[in-house]
C-alpha cells in the first residue's frame with residue numbers, strides 16, 4: 001500500500017459539485033471500512049452523473065494532475081492519427097508530448113492520453129473507476145496514472161507511456177520477431193505481480209478484465225496492468241463473493257462468473273490462466289479463423305496441458321523449440337491449475353508469482369544458429385565495430401535473451417563462446433528427437449518495432465474482442 005494518499009474525499013466531493021446538486025450529487029455511503037482507501041462502491045449513484053464542474057480545489061495533496069481538454073489536444077497534436085496508439089472499449093489512446101512549458105511541476109515526458117468515445121458503451125463509471133483505482137494504487141506493475149481531464153462530457157486519462165504497447169500485439173502480430181521464451185516468462189511474472197498486489201489489498205481489488213491487450217510493456221518488457229475501467233472492490237471479510245452484472249471479455253471470463261455473476265479474485269486467476277495459455281501457444285483465446293474445434297483456445301488446449309507428449313503439439317511454433325522442456329511443462333501445469341473449473345482449486349496470484357519466478361531458473365534452452373538482437377529503434381545496418389561490441393556483450397541480456405537497447409540488428413553466427421554450449425544443446429535436441437519439427441518461419445530477419453509499425457501502419461491494431469454485455 002502506498003504511504004502517501006491523496007485527499008480522496010475532498011477530490012470526490014469537489015468532483016461531484018455538479019450543476020444540479022439535487023439531481024447530480026452522489027452520496028458518500030458511510031465508510032464502514034477501516035481502510036483509508038476510497039472505494040468506488042462508497043459512491044452511490046455514480047452512474048447517473050453526467051455533469052461535473054471544476055475539480056481544481058479538490059486535488060490538494062494529490063499527485064494527479066488535472067488537464068484541460070485544450071492542453072490534451074495540444075500535446076497530442078489534436079489527437080492526430082499519427083499519434084494513435086490503440087483502442088479498446090473506452091476509446092482511442094494517443095501519444096502525447098509534455099514539454100517544459102505545459103506545467104511548472106510536470107517534467108517533460110511522453111504520455112499516453114485515453115479519450116472516452118462519446119458514442120461508445122463505456123462512460124463516466126469506467127473513467128471514475130480508473131481515476132479512483134489507479135489514482136490510489138501505485139505499484140511497479142500497474143501503469144502509472146499521471147492525471148485526467150473532466151470537462152463537460154469529455155473524460156480523458158493521462159498515463160505514463162509504455163514503449164512496447166500491449167502484449168496482444170507483441171504476441172500475435174509480431175510475426176517477424178517473436179517474443180523469446182524467457183521474455184514471455186518475464187511478462188507473465190510482471191502481470192502476475194500486479195494482480196497479486198491488487199488481490200492483497202485490505203479489501204481486494206478484482207481487476208475483472210485480465211487479457212493480453214490490457215497488459216502493457218515498457219522498453220525492457222516490464223509488464224504493467226492498464227485499463228481499470230471494469231475493476232471492482234472485492235468481497236469484504238465476511239463475504240465470499242461479489243455478485244455483479246457479467247462484464248469482461250469473451251474467451252477470458254471465468255465459467256462460474258459467466259454462469260452466475262459470482263465474482264472473486266479467483267475469476268482473475270482464471271483469466272490470467274488464459275493469458276498464460278496464450279503465451280504458451282502463441283494463439284488468441286478466441287479465433288474464428290481456426291478450425292471449429294480449435295476456435296476456443298481453452299476448450300481445445302486445456303486437456304493437452306496435462307500430457308507432456310501432447311504439450312509439444314500446442315507449443316507456439318514460433319518459439320522454434322527454443323524453450324526449456326522442464327520449464328514449459330511446469331508452465332503448462334500452472335496454466336492448467338489456473339484454468340480449473342473449480343475456482344477454489346485455482347492457485348492464488350501469490351503462488352502463481354512464486355511458481356513463475358522459479359521457471360526463470362530452467363536454462364536448458366537450445367539456442368538457434370543466429371544471434372538475434374531486437375533493436376529498439378530504426379533498423380540500422382551494423383558496422384564491424386558494433387558487431388564486435390555486441391558479440392562481446394554476449395548473446396544474453398539480463399533476462400537471457402538476445403535483445404539489446406542499442407538499436408542495432410546483429411545477424412551473425414553464434415558467438416564463439418556459445419559454440420561449445422551449442423554442441424551441448426545439439427545433444428539435448430537429439431534427445432528431444434520426437435519433438436515435432438517446425439519449419440522455420442521467415443523470422444531470421446529481425447525488425448524493430450518502429451520498422452514494423454512503419455511497414456504495417458496502423459493495421460497492427462485490430463478491434464479488441466467484444467466485451468461481454470449483461
Ligand SMILES: Nc1ncnc2c1ncn2[C@@H]1O[C@H](COP(=O)(O)OP(=O)(O)O)[C@@H](O)[C@H]1O
Pocket residue numbers: 085086087088089090091092093112114143159160161162163165166213214216226227229
Ligand atoms: N500507457 C500506454 N502506453 C502505450 N499504449 C497504451 C497505453 N495505454 C493504452 N495503450 C494502448 O491503447 C490500447 C487500449 O488501452 P486500454 O487502456 O486497454 O483502453 P480501453 O479501456 O478502451 O480498453 C492498449 O491495448 C494499448 O495498445
Ligand SMILES: [Mg+2]
Pocket residue numbers: 088089213214227
Ligand atoms: Mg482495454
